[in-house]
Amino acid sequence: MNVLLNKVAIVVGASSGIGYATAKLFAAEGASVVVAARRQAELDGLVDEITQSGGTAIAHAGDVRDESFAKALVDLACERFGGLDIAFNNVGTLGPMGPTPDVSLADWTKAVETNLTSAFLAAKYQAPAMVARGGGSLIFTSTFVGHTVAFPGMVTYAASKSALIGLAQALAVEFAMQGVRANAILPGGTDTAMYREMNDTKEAQDFVISLYPGRRLATPEEMAQSVLYLASDASSFTTGSAMLVDGGVSVNRT
DSSP states (O other): OOTTTTOEEEEESTTSHHHHHHHHHHHHTTOEEEEEESOHHHHHHHHHHHHHTTOEEEEEEOOTTOHHHHHHHHHHHHHHHSSOOEEEEOOOOOOOOSOGGGOOHHHHHHHHIIIIIHHHHHHHHHHHHHHHTTOEEEEEEOOSBTTTBOOTTOHHHHHHHHHHHHHHHHHHHHHGGGTEEEEEEEEOOBOSHHHHHHSOSHHHHHHHHHTSTTSOOBOHHHHHHHHHHHHSGGGTTOOSOEEEESTTTTTOOO
């Protein structure tokens, strides 16, 4: 059964990892998908993969910190597919890593603009388009870091990503009467390029895996299934939530 049949979705951060897997899953479930990221070549490869599997997708590359890019994605969804029902705003940068006194204002600002301001800009244009369709689902990728667990040297990432929970909750209340839901997904460790960048030694990877009660990471495809739940009518009464999909790391004390 195609749970997103006749739906139109935007997936930002679709060139790799969770976004890539989610775009493929949305298309397999019947949605027409606008895929977005900075890297055009990777997006083109994703579109080819989706279309060869019988799905429908188009790509648009750009910088999520640019307001005109946020507007262009919504315009593209409406012009090519007739509207917008779902948006997965899956953008993220680690930002500066290290002691807080060593973080420059410029690096802080860049990370906040990428992780948080981009989500505000996205919602600014996505929510009205969903209202015009009679409702929809806004989904943001936050993190458990800074919400249930904290790590030293990650102040910028924790602050900018955790703020997405507040954004989702405010949007959930503001647009509830117009049929638009807003939720944040809080992934745990997932085997993506960002994870490998952050944990670039075997010792670091072994330490991270030891934090999880199941002693393993998630795959991007596992995360995509949780995003699909929030995108679909199965979550019709779920809004304003910070949904942990973290393999139990937040509750593990062993």
